[in-house]
Amino acid sequence: MTQPTPPQIALTMGDPAGVGPEICLDILADAELGEVCQPIIYGDLEVLTHCAKTTRRPAPDPTRILSLTSGLSFNPGTPSATTGQASFQYLETAITHALSGQVQAVTTAPISKDAWHAANINYPGHTEVFTSLTNSSPTCMAFFSQTINASLVTVHLPLREVPLTLTTERIKDVIALTRQALQQQLHREPHLTILGLNPHASENGLFGDEESRLIQPAIEHQRSLGANLSDPLPPDTAFLPSHRKQTDGYIAMYHDQALIPVKTLAFDTAVNTTLGLPFPRTSVDHGTALDIAWQKKANPRSLREAILLAAKLTEFAPPL
Numbered sequence: 118m119t120q121p122t123p124p125q126i127a128l129t130m131g132d133p134a135g136v137g138p139e140i141c142l143d144i145l146a147d148a149e150l151g152e153v154c155q156p157i158i159y160g161d162l163e164v165l166t167h168c169a170k171t172t173r174r175p176a177p178d179p180t181r182i183l184s185l186t187s188g189l190s191f192n193p194g195t196p197s198a199t200t201g202q203a204s205f206q207y208l209e210t211a212i213t214h215a216l217s218g219q220v221q222a223v224t225t226a227p228i229s230k231d232a233w234h235a236a237n238i239n240y241p242g243h244t245e246v247f248t249s250l251t252n253s254s255p256t257c258m259a260f261f262s263q264t265i266n267a268s269l270v271t272v273h274l275p276l277r278e279v280p281l282t283l284t285t286e287r288i289k290d291v292i293a294l295t296r297q298a299l300q301q302q303l304h305r306e307p308h309l310t311i312l313g314l315n316p317h318a319s320e321n322g323l324f325g326d327e328e329s330r331l332i333q334p335a336i337e338h339q340r341s342l343g344a345n346l347s348d349p350l351p352p353d354t355a356f357l358p359s360h361r362k363q364t365d366g367y368i369a370m371y372h373d374q375a376l377i378p379v380k381t382l383a384f385d386t387a388v389n390t391t392l393g394l395p396f397p398r399t400s401v402d403h404g405t406a407l408d409i410a411w412q413k414k415a416n417p418r419s420l421r422e423a424i425l426l427a428a429k430l431t432e433f434a435p436p437l
Contacts, residue, residue, distance in 0.1 A: 130160025
């Protein structure tokens with residue numbers, strides 16, 4: 118029997134001033150990954166070559182790099198408008214190629230939101246770019262790992278805007294996207310734990326009404342479609358070991374409600390993904406780590422896990 122061709126994964130280099138170039142070099146040197154996928158770096162050959170010399174890594178294979186910029190002037194550890202524009206170009210090209218079928222998935226190394234702002238790129242993060250450039254709706258940010266899975270109803274918002282942004286429809290959409298993704302991975306109906314917004318999940322209305330007014334109606338609607346869901350649980354106890362054993366995925370109302378437990382329990386292994394896109398998209402669960410950039414201190418484990426999940430989610434991937 119002919120073995121399936123490993124899927125091609127577009128791996129964006131991220132901000133050149135951060136740890137992206139280093140961990141991309143580590144991926145290029147990872148022979149085992151070649152058995153399940155073909156990562157192609159969307160970045161800058163000159164930057165990667167310079168980074169390899171600086172960090173005493175093997176020189177990169179030019180045939181595995183789509184070099185989209187050249188002559189960049191920047192200092193490692195210091196993002197700028199130049200590095201922000203470059204990282205956005207890598208991302209934009211990868212999305213275009215994924216939409217046209219030239220690659221089967223996209224995995225992203227970290228970008229600097231400050232650098233994007235300096236370059237007048239008006240997106241708060243990767244998720245919003247993928248959603249916009251693919252014309253996808255609805256989408257949501259989710260994190261998957263062997264320890265904990267969580268999806269976010271709202272993402273990059275000031276905390277004061279979260280209760281003003283929550284809607285029953287949005288909560289229903291995130292539940293549906295998460296349920297579908299976990300059905301694909303687990304091959305069964307997942308149990309989802311729904312987190313309340315307020316302390317003690319409002320204590321029967323004492324500390325707010327979002328649980329009864331917005332969250333519970335979304336739960337009841339999705340239950341009518343067969344979803345296995347909890348009622349809104351207090352976030353301060355929902356992540357105890359006894360609850361985690363019964364939970365396949367969490368639905369969080371805002372960013373830190375999910376990211377604090379995810380990064381505490383699975384910092385190096387959790388994978389950031391965007392649900393609802395026409396192709397798999399995954400990412401590391403950490404930032405640019407500017408304080409250790411280009412010092413041979415960066416750990417590529419999260420990026421490796423992200424690439425493996427991207428490969429697993431493609432219909433072309435061989436069994437893992």
